[in-house]
Amino acid sequence: MTKMSRLPSPYGDCVPDGLTSNYIYSGYRYSTEGCYRSxxxxxxxxxxxxxxxRFPVLNNSMHCQVFDPEARKCLEKRTNELGNVHGSFRCRCQQPCVQSVYTVSYSAAIWPSQSLNISLGNCNKGQEECNEQYM
Incomplete structure (x- = not known):
């Protein structure tokens, strides 16, 4: 995990936590993907x-009903038109000022390796037997 900190205005162009309007994911941290979906x-x-x-709506709105042919037609048309909202200029979504980024790495090491030293609180067996619980 890498924690990133960006500077807000006037030094940078990021969104401070909690300063978003019309963000459909209330109770969650702001993200650019959430901004585009909103x-x-x-x-x-x-x-x-x-x-x-597929996405939450704000309190004063409702979801399109599946049995309403007009709503389904409109939704299908708008989805086709707005499908690539990321690259359009219709939405302006900045990076969050504070963000945690996770990276994945792979290893070709054999599990469990000899350097592994796991001490489990409830494991009273030897190291090899305790490591078996993770396999």
């Missing part, structure tokens, strides 16, 4: 009168 949902609600059921 923008997409906002555009769909404005043009169709209801939101895409």
């Amino acid at each position: 923008c997409f949902q906002d555009l769909v609600v404005r043009e169709c009168g209801c939101g895409d059921p």
